[in-house]
Amino acid sequence: MKEVNIKIILAAIITMVIPLLIFESNKNNNLLDVFNESKLAEQTINDLIVLNEDKELVANKTYDKKFIYLAFKKADELTSYIIDSKTGEEKEFYNYIKDDKKEEFNKKINELLYLKYPNFIADVLKNSSKRTYEIKDNEMIIYFSSEGIVPKVEDDLFLKVNYNEIKDYLDFKVTLDSDYELENGYNFDKNKKTIAFSFDDGPNGSRTNKIVSLLKENKAHATFFMVGNKMEAGKETILNVLNNGNEIGSHSYDHKNMKRAKLEDIISGEAKTNDIYKGITGKDLNLLRPPYGNITKEIKEALNMTFINWNLDTEDWLHRNKKHIVDYVMENASDGDIILMHDSYDTTVDAVEELLPLLYANGFQVVSISELANLKGINLETHTLYHNLKEVQ
Numbered sequence: 001m002k003e004v005n006i007k008i009i010l011a012a013i014i015t016m017v018i019p020l021l022i023f024e025s026n027k028n029n030n031l032l033d034v035f036n037e038s039k040l041a042e043q044t045i046n047d048l049i050v051l052n053e054d055k056e057l058v059a060n061k062t063y064d065k066k067f068i069y070l071a072f073k074k075a076d077e078l079t080s081y082i083i084d085s086k087t088g089e090e091k092e093f094y095n096y097i098k099d100d101k102k103e104e105f106n107k108k109i110n111e112l113l114y115l116k117y118p119n120f121i122a123d124v125l126k127n128s129s130k131r132t133y134e135i136k137d138n139e140m141i142i143y144f145s146s147e148g149i150v151p152k153v154e155d156d157l158f159l160k161v162n163y164n165e166i167k168d169y170l171d172f173k174v175t176l177d178s179d180y181e182l183e184n185g186y187n188f189d190k191n192k193k194t195i196a197f198s199f200d201d202g203p204n205g206s207r208t209n210k211i212v213s214l215l216k217e218n219k220a221h222a223t224f225f226m227v228g229n230k231m232e233a234g235k236e237t238i239l240n241v242l243n244n245g246n247e248i249g250s251h252s253y254d255h256k257n258m259k260r261a262k263l264e265d266i267i268s269g270e271a272k273t274n275d276i277y278k279g280i281t282g283k284d285l286n287l288l289r290p291p292y293g294n295i296t297k298e299i300k301e302a303l304n305m306t307f308i309n310w311n312l313d314t315e316d317w318l319h320r321n322k323k324h325i326v327d328y329v330m331e332n333a334s335d336g337d338i339i340l341m342h343d344s345y346d347t348t349v350d351a352v353e354e355l356l357p358l359l360y361a362n363g364f365q366v367v368s369i370s371e372l373a374n375l376k377g378i379n380l381e382t383h384t385l386y387h388n389l390k391e392v393q
């Protein structure tokens, strides 16, 4: 009797305990999964910290429980990783762009690249997969490799992208700033070496327009000194020059040597030129480049304008040779120079095409004369002749 009772009790205990054990074991398995998942990410992070032990850890942050952004810095060079929070796998940033928005995201990035960089750089960067992402709270910065860019550039190539610009494409939650500065493209920089390009004797139709396109593609501007009696026929060209951020000055009404002309003819010629120009653009001409650079004290006193000559003469009209122009500019250009060319020759157009990327790659920005004066803090005075716009004249 006693034995039976024990068996019954044992059986009862077993029937009660086994489901409990099974239940407990399931529970443990679930716990184990969660534990393993975070453990996997943790393991990856630890491995990467060891791998980058010579660098400073600058970010270790989980975004939206989806990925961990890990970043290291050494001498300003950023190394970053994106790790799946669950699997611990390294992922591409691109994985966290919504599938149906990847194309729009690429379009946006390319748009910003062309806003910020000359075409010869953006053309390469848009296809470059060598990108490092710096993920910040309110923006991300994409660093690009300069590999494949010709001519070679030394600048750090990057885009700052505020999340407001791309919020619809991201597959994770981000902080949105109510006020943020748009990556609004290229800005001329006071601290960069700066030179002004000037083109005389236009407007010259397709050659002038080609130069305007080249300037635009290279984030550059120039001043075009135009001849009054050619302006009416070149209306469209004039507007195209201005609409692309360039500047126009007078190059006299009929390109006569002012030293040999009568003062009253010069005065009436300038008035006529200004009238025609104003009729086309609604603006007045403030800058004058006298033909051949010839000017007298009397003319300077008589005309209420700023006189602009040059300090670097490419002699493009004489040589009609692309290489001569390119070599001359690259060998001689320095901060504050005003360079003389003519938009009358194909060889000059070809030289400009080669020069603009070369100058950019060598740390120069190319601007109009008024922009150069602004950047140098020089107030262009009327009745005054300038040959260059270096900070100390």
Ligand SMILES: [Zn+2]
Pocket (backbone or CB within 6 Å): 200, 201, 251, 255, 291, 292
């Ligand atoms: Zn001329």
